[in-house]
Amino acid sequence: MSRRSLPLEIGVDVGGTFTDVILSDSDGLHVEKVPTSSDPSDAILQGISRLGPRAIRAALFSHATTVATNALLTRSGLAKTAFVTNSGFRDILEIGRQRRPELYSLRARRPVPLVRRRDRFTVRGRVSAGGAVIEPLDREGASDVAATIAREGFESVAVCFLNSYANPVHEVEMRKALLRQGFRGNVSLSCEIDREYREYERSSTTAVNAVLVPLMSGYLSRLERSLRRKGAYAPLYIMNSDGGMSTSRFAATHPVAAVESGPAAGVLASRQLAKTLSLDKVLTFDMGGTTAKAGAVVGGEPEVVEEFEAAGRTHSGRSIRGSGYAVRGSFIDLAEVSAGGGTVAWIDEGGALAAGPRSAGSNPGPACYGTGGTEPTVTDANVVLGRLNPEHLLGGRMPISSSLARESLARLGERLGTDSEGAAEGVVRLVNNSMAKAMSIVSVERGRDPREFVMISFGGSGPVHTCDIAEELGVREVIVPIHAGMFSAYGLLVADLTRTFVSPVMGAADSLSRRFRELEALASEEMSKEGLGGFTLMRFVEARYQGQSHELLMPYRGEAALKRAFDRRHKEIYGYSTDDRLQVVNAKVKAVIRRGDVPSIDSASGGRGYSAGRRKAWFAGKTAAAPVLNRDGLRTGDGGTGPCIIEEYDSTLVVNPGWKWRVEPFGTRMRK
Numbered sequence: 286m287s288r289r290s291l292p293l294e295i296g297v298d299v300g301g302t303f304t305d306v307i308l309s310d311s312d313g314l315h316v317e318k319v320p321t322s323s324d325p326s327d328a329i330l331q332g333i334s335r336l337g338p339r340a341i342r343a344a345l346f347s348h349a350t351t352v353a354t355n356a357l358l359t360r361s362g363l364a365k366t367a368f369v370t371n372s373g374f375r376d377i378l379e380i381g382r383q384r385r386p387e388l389y390s391l392r393a394r395r396p397v398p399l400v401r402r403r404d405r406f407t408v409r410g411r412v413s414a415g416g417a418v419i420e421p422l423d424r425e426g427a428s429d430v431a432a433t434i435a436r437e438g439f440e441s442v443a444v445c446f447l448n449s450y451a452n453p454v455h456e457v458e459m460r461k462a463l464l465r466q467g468f469r470g471n472v473s474l475s476c477e478i479d480r481e482y483r484e485y486e487r488s489s490t491t492a493v494n495a496v497l498v499p500l501m502s503g504y505l506s507r508l509e510r511s512l513r514r515k516g517a518y519a520p521l522y523i524m525n526s527d528g529g530m531s532t533s534r535f536a537a538t539h540p541v542a543a544v545e546s547g548p549a550a551g552v553l554a555s556r557q558l559a560k561t562l563s564l565d566k567v568l569t570f571d572m573g574g575t576t577a578k579a580g581a582v583v584g585g586e587p588e589v590v591e592e593f594e595a596a597g598r599t600h601s602g603r604s605i606r607g608s609g610y611a612v613r614g615s616f617i618d619l620a621e622v623s624a625g626g627g628t629v630a631w632i633d634e635g636g637a638l639a640a641g642p643r644s645a646g647s648n649p650g651p652a653c654y655g656t657g658g659t660e661p662t663v664t665d666a667n668v669v670l671g672r673l674n675p676e677h678l679l680g681g682r683m684p685i686s687s688s689l690a691r692e693s694l695a696r697l698g699e700r701l702g703t704d705s706e707g708a709a710e711g712v713v714r715l716v717n718n719s720m721a722k723a724m725s726i727v728s729v730e731r732g733r734d735p736r737e738f739v740m741i742s743f744g745g746s747g748p749v750h751t752c753d754i755a756e757e758l759g760v761r762e763v764i765v766p767i768h769a770g771m772f773s774a775y776g777l778l779v780a781d782l783t784r785t786f787v788s789p790v791m792g793a794a795d796s797l798s799r800r801f802r803e804l805e806a807l808a809s810e811e812m813s814k815e816g817l818g819g820f821t822l823m824r825f826v827e828a829r830y831q832g833q834s835h836e837l838l839m840p841y842r843g844e845a846a847l848k849r850a851f852d853r854r855h856k857e858i859y860g861y862s863t864d865d866r867l868q869v870v871n872a873k874v875k876a877v878i879r880r881g882d883v884p885s886i887d888s889a890s891g892g893r894g895y896s897a898g899r900r901k902a903w904f905a906g907k908t909a910a911a912p913v914l915n916r917d918g919l920r921t922g923d924g925g926t927g928p929c930i931i932e933e934y935d936s937t938l939v940v941n942p943g944w945k946w947r948v949e950p951f952g953t954r955m956r957k
Contacts, residue, residue, distance in 0.1 A: 292309070292344045292345065293308070293309065293310045293311075293339065293342055293343045293344050293345075294308070294309045294343055294344060294345040294346075294347065294778055295307070295308050295309075295333065295336075295340060295343045295345070295346050295347065295519070296309075296347045296348075296349075296550075296774045296775065296776070296777030296778045297329050297332065297333075297346070297347070297348045297349070297774065297777070298348075298349045298547065298550055298771075298773045298774040298776075298777060299321060299325045299328065299329065299348075299349065299350055299351060299547070300321060300351070300547065300573050300574055300575065300773075301321065301351070301573065301574050301575030301576075301625070301627065301644060301646050301647070302320070302321060302573065302574025302575060302625070302626065302627050302644075302646055302647045302650070302745075303318050303319065303320060303321055303573075303574060303647065303745060303770075304318070304319050304320070304321045304322075304325065304328035304329060304331075304332055305317075305318055305332075305770070305771045305773065305774040305935075306318075306319070306329070306332030306333060306335075306336060306774065307771050307774040307775055307777070307778065308336045308339070308340055308343070309778050310339060314768075314775070314778075314886070315336055316768050316771045316774070316934070316935065317332045317333075317335045317336055318332070318679055318745075318770060318771065318934070318935050319331050319332045319335070320647040320648075320650075321646070321647045322647075323648070325350065325352065325504075325508075326504075326507055326508045326511050329348075329508065329511075330511055330512075330515065333515070333517070334515075340517075341515055341516045341517045342517075343517065343519045344519055345519055345520060345522065346512065346517070346519045346520065346521045346522065347522050347523075347524065347530060347777035347778065347780070348508075348521060348522065348523055348524065348777070349523075349524040349546045349547045349549070349550045349773065349774075349776075349777055350504075350523065350524075350543065350546050350547065351546065351547045352500065352501060352504050353497050353500070353501060353540050353541075353543055353544045353546070354544055354545065354546075354547070354595070354596070356497060356500055357493070357497075357544070357595050357596035357610065358596045360397070362500045363399065363496040363497070363500065364439075364440040364441040364470075364471075364495070364496050364497070364498065364499040364500065365404075365438065365439050365440050365441070366399065366400050366404065366439060366440065366441045366442065366443060366492065366495045366496045367400070367404050367405070367406060367434045367437075367439045367441075367442045367443070368400040368404065368405040368406070368442075368443045368444075368445070368488075368492055368495075369405075369406050369407070369408060369430060369434075369442060369443070369444045369445070369446075369459055370405070370406075370407055370408075370444075370445050370446060370447075370488065371407060371408065371409070371410065371411060371446055371447050372407040372408065372409045372410075373407070374407065374447065374484075375402070375405045375406075375407050376402070376405075377445075377484060377485055377488050378398050378399070378400060378405070378485075378488060378489060378492060379395075379398050379402070380485070381395075381485050381489070381607075381611070382485055382607070382611075384606045384607030385607050386598065386605045386606065386607040386608035395607065395608075396596065396597075396608065396609055396610060399492050399493065399496050399610060400443070400492055400496075404439070406430045406433070406434070407430075408422060408423055408426045408427045408430055408446075408455075408459065409422070409423040409426055410422035410423055410446065410455050411447060412446065412447060412448045412449065412451065412452045412454070412455060413448060413451075414448050414451060414482075414791075415451060416448070416451035416452035417452070418452070418454065418455075422454075422455045422458050422459070424458070424462070427458065427459055427462040428462050428465070428466065430462075431459070431462040431463045431465065431466040431468060432466045434463065434466070434468055435463070435466045435467045435468040439468075439470060440470045440471070440499050441470050441471040441472075441473065441495040441496060441498055441499055442463060442468070442470065442471070442472045442473065442495060443473050443475075443488075443491045443492045443494070443495035443496075444456050444459050444460065444472065444473065444474050444475065444491070445474075445475040445484075445487055445488040445491045445492075446459070446475075447484060448482075449474075449475055449476045449480075449487075450475070450476065450479075450480045450481055450482050450487065450789045451482075451789060453474065453476030453477075453480075456474045456475065456476050457474070457476075459474075460472050460474060470499070471495065471498040471499060471502075471538070473491050473494045473495040473498065474491070475487045475488065475490070475491040478490060478491045478494045478539065478541065479491060479613050479614070480787050480788075480789065481613065481787060481789060481870075481871055482789055482791065482870070483613075485611065486592065486611050486613045487613070489610055489611040489612065489613075490541055490611065490612050490613045490614070492610075493541050493544070493595060493610050493612050494539060494540060494541035497540040497541065497544075498537070498538060498540055500540070501536065501537055501540035501543070502537035502538070502540075505521065505523070505533045505536060505537050506537075508521070509521055509533065520532070520533075521533040522782065523535075523536035523543050523546065524543065524546045524547075524549055524550050524776075524777060524780060525542045525543055525546065525549070525615075525783070526542060526543060526544055526545035526546060526549055526593070526614060526615065526616045526617065527542075527549065527589060527614070527615035527616060527617060527783070527785075528549045528550075528552060528553045528556075528587060528589075528617050528780060529780060529781055529782065529783030529784075529877075530777075530780050530781065530782040530783065531543070531782065531783070531784065532782075532815050532817070534815060535784070535815065541612055541614065542614060544593070544595050544612055545593065545616050545617070545619075547773070548571070548578050548580075548617065548619050548621070549616075549617045549776075550773040550774065550776035550777050550780070551569060551571040551578070551580075551743060551744070551772060551773035551776055552569055552571075552580045552582065552587045552617050552619070552776070553587070553776035553777075553779060553780045554743070554766075554772050554773060554775045554776030554779060554886075555567060555569045555580070555582055555587075555741045555743075555772075555776075556582050556585065556586070556587055556779075557775075557776070557779040557886075558741060558764070558766060558886060558951060559582050559585065559739075559741070560585060561885065561951065562764070562951070564582075564739050565583070565584060565585070566583060566733075566737055566738045566739065567581065567582040567583075567738060567739055567740070567741055568580070568581055568724060568727065568728055568735060568738045568739070568740045568741070568758075568760065569581065569582065569740075569741050569743075570720070570724060570740055570741070570742045570743070570744075570747055570751060570754060571743055571744045571747055571772075571773065572624065572625060572626070572720065572742075572744040572745075572746040572747035572749075572750060573625050573626070573744040573745055573746060573747075573773075574625045574626045574627045574644070574646070574647070574664075574745060574746070575623070575625040575627055575628070575644045575646065576621050576622065576623055576624065576625050576644075577621070577622050577624040577625060577716075577719075577720045577723060577744075577746075577747075578619045578620070578621045578723070579602065579619065579620045579621075579720070579723040579724045579726065579727045580617060580618065580619045580620075580727055581618070581727045581728065581731070581733070581738075583733075587617050587618070588617070588618035588727070588731075589615050589616065589617055589618060589838075590615075590616050590618045591613065591614070591615060591616075591827075591838060592611065592612070592613050592614075592616075593611075593612050593613075593614070593616045594606065594607075594608065594609030594610060594611055594612070595609050595610045595612045596609045596610055597609020597610070599621060599622065599623075601622065601719065601722045601723070601726075602620035602621060602622045602719075602722055602723030602726045603620070603726060615785065618727065619727075620723040620724070620726040620727050621723065622641070622719045622720060622722070622723045623640075623641030623642035623643075623644070623719075624640065624641060624663070624716040624719045624720050624723075625644060625663065625746060626651070626662065626663050626664040626667075626745060626746040627644040627645040627646055627647075627650065627651055627662050627663070627664060628640050628641045628642075628643075628644050628645075628662055628663045628716065629641070629643045629644060629645055629660045629661070629662055630660075630661045630662065630663070630666070630697055630708075630712045630715075631643075631660070631697075632697070632700050632701070636700075638697075638701060638708075638711050638712070638715060639715075640663065640712060640715050640716050640719070641716075641719075644662075645658045645660060645662050651664040651665050651690070652665050652686075652689045652690050652692070652693035653665050653668050653685040653686050653687065653689050653690035653693075654683075654685060654686075655684070655685065655686045655689055659693060660693060661690075661693040661694045661696070661697045661708070661709075661712065662693075663712060663713070663716050663746065664690075664746070665689075665690035665693050665694055665709070666690075666694060666708075666709035666710075666712040666713050667709075667713065667746075667749055668685065668687050668690040668691075669687070669690050669691050669694050669705050669706060669709040670706065670709050670710065670713065670902060670903035670908075671900050671901050671902030671903060671908075672713075672749055672902050672903060672930070672937070672939050673749065673937055674913075674932060674937070675687035675900075679934060679935065680933075680934040691705045692705075694706075694708045694709045694712075695708070697712075706903075709903075710903060713750075713753075713903070716750070717750055717753045717754060717757065718757075720750065720754055721754050721757035721758060724754060724757075724758055725758065728758065735758040735759055735760050736758075736759045736760065736761065738760060739760075739762045739763070739764060740754075740755055740758075740760045740762070740763045740764070741763075741764050741765075741766065742754075742763055742764070742765050742769065743765070743766055743769040743770070743772035743773070743936075744769065744770060744772070744773070744936070745769075745770040745935060745936055746936075747765075747769060747936070748765045748769050748936050748937060748938040748939065749936075749937050749938070749939050750939070751763050751765065751938070751939075751955075752905070752927070752939060752940060752941035752944055752955070753905065753941065755957070756905065756941065756957075761956060761957050762954070762955070762956050762957075763944075763954075763955045763956075764951070764952060764953070764954050764955075765936075765938050765952050765953045765955070766886050766951055766952035767886055767916075767933075767951060767952040767953075768886070768933065768934065768935055768936070769933070769935070769936040769938075769952070770933075770934075770935030770936035771935050772886075775886055778880075779880060780880065781877050781878060781879050781880050782817070782820075782877070782878040782880075783875060783876065783877050783878075784808065784811065784812065784875070784876045785873055785874070785875045785876075786804050786807055786808045786811070786873065786874045786875075786876070787804075787871050787872070787873050788800045788803065788804050788871065788872045788873075789870070789871055790826075790869040790870060790871060790872055791868070791869075791870060792868065792869065793866075793867075793868070793869065794826075794828075794844050794847055794867065794869050795844070797826070797841070797844060797869065797872055798844070800872045801824050801841070801872055801874065804872060804873075804874040805822050805874055807874075808820075808822055808874050808876045809822075812876050817876075817878060819878055820876045820877060820878045821876070821877050821878075821879070822874055822875070822876055822877075823840070823874065823875045823876075823877060824840065824841040824842075824872075824873070824874060825838055825839065825840055825841055825872075825873040825874075825875060826838075826839060826841045826847065826869050826871065826872055826873070827839075827869070827870045827871040827873065828847070828851050828867055828868060828869045828870060829867075829868055829870060830855075830863055830865040830866070830867065830868070831865050831866045831867070831868050832865065833868075836870045836871075837851065837854055837855065837858070838873075839851065839854050841872070847867065847869075848867050851867055885950075885951070886951050886952070898912075898913055899911065899912050899913060900913055900930075902928070902930060902939070904927070904928040904939070904941050904942055905941045905942065907942075909928055909942075911927075911928040911929050911930060912929045912930070913929070913930045913931075913932060914929060914930070914931045914932070915931075915932060916931050916932060916933035916934075916938075916953075917933070917934075919931070919948045920948065921948055921949060921950055922947070922948065923947070923948045924945065924946055924947035924948060925945075925946060926940075926942075926943075926944065926945050926946070927940035927941045927942045927943060927944040927945075927946070928940060928941060928942045929946075931946075931953065938953060940955065943957055944956070944957045945957070
């Protein structure tokens, strides 16, 4: 397909500091970056308006949002929610699993339950693990509970009965009882949100979904209305945590699928670039305004996990088990640390320098923005060290104050017994160390040698620190895509639209053909209801050896080959395989609508030129005068050696001494 026949599409990635808008049309890619507002839709509309009248005519609008994540982290905007389950299981959300976030602490704190105990209700009735009705649902009790919920003004209800993954009859009856009693809010049934075994995980996932539905549906409705008022009638799609897209209708009723929407887009963009460049082993380094995220793309696919703890705490990029709300589903595997451009530096109780987890965000922002922020941030440190332009960012559109940055670092340095430069150097070294640990989690701790990988570095702050991180890990090749600060938004233009349908098996593989046919019929029906066609159906199984407690997800290519394929996969991951009998836990069908031809990142345009020169900057522990180059003035084939600084509209690349760089159509490639 020629470039001129590519559709007009928009991708929007809302971050903690900036909102990135990217437009694809017959001329290529066009970008805009605006500060994120308290209402994300305001920044989105501002970015679209700056792209001009053509943006209104877009045929597709793709969006990655942190609305769900932020609501869980801050516990703000969550719906008043009731939880309904079997008699005797009222406290399942609090009991959970025996996972202690602080194993030896006598004062360990578990997350506050999303649903208060007084708002949890029970009804008699029981279904067996095989799906047989042991005790009918107490209809009178269900009616009484429904009446109470309707009377007390709940906005949302989570219903999770035991073994409903095998037989959802009681959950369906409970929803009918709620409707009969006049309840008009959202009802999340576990059989529709998470139809898999393990009662706590299913209950927690359903509860998380229920508290988020009014917030997410309201946000998406407001955004769609705002777009309509501007004359934009393109369908709205939302990035899921697994890197696939869903319709706004699905996202509004299943917001739990988009809890990690934002971070997934950058990995999808990296996968596309790795495919273009025939790279088999890639580490992704994404540093934005609030956090830094590390991931991996191996064999053309991002690493995926099947469980996540939403709003949980992390330590050096590792998720602390038991500190968040269990959510089951597919999530792109990322290690995340509080190390972004807006991360605030401070002095701890012991008098040592610390950074994060608090961020200055876009309001008030780093001190150098001159918008009211006074605390020193990573961005301020890079300005003081000459690594960022001391006068303006965003190609001159955003003036900054190096004097305010220096004042904030001077105050910090006074407490440390050093000057502003010394404090700034300490901040940069600290966050570099933190980010290198996160990168080691997805490489060294997964049994991968980072020296065998190519690093793709992006985000507004990523290229500033990429050489430092690569040197720490021993990575010898780094790729910084053109418009690296907008790269996650580009990922929204290359993601496929997907939906996954599950059927619990919990047995041998002999009945899989029938189950897959039933799932494929369901998938076709549900996709058609949403007006979606042209999809491909892919078969997967989750299986384990008999007696194991956790399973592996793998493609299904027939019963005869299943055991051999599982043995091979198990040995790749755990180093051994056995002759034990195989147990299939779930059959899964994934409906995929391929995006088709997409614009390549090298078609991006929209740079704002400014003069280049020389300035003194800090490189890998030493200060030196180095050339400052304008990325928009460089041509394919241009290159050189560090130290130097290459400035672009949405990011800055700091090239350390000893690194060779070369401009290529897709961005800048560096080798050491």
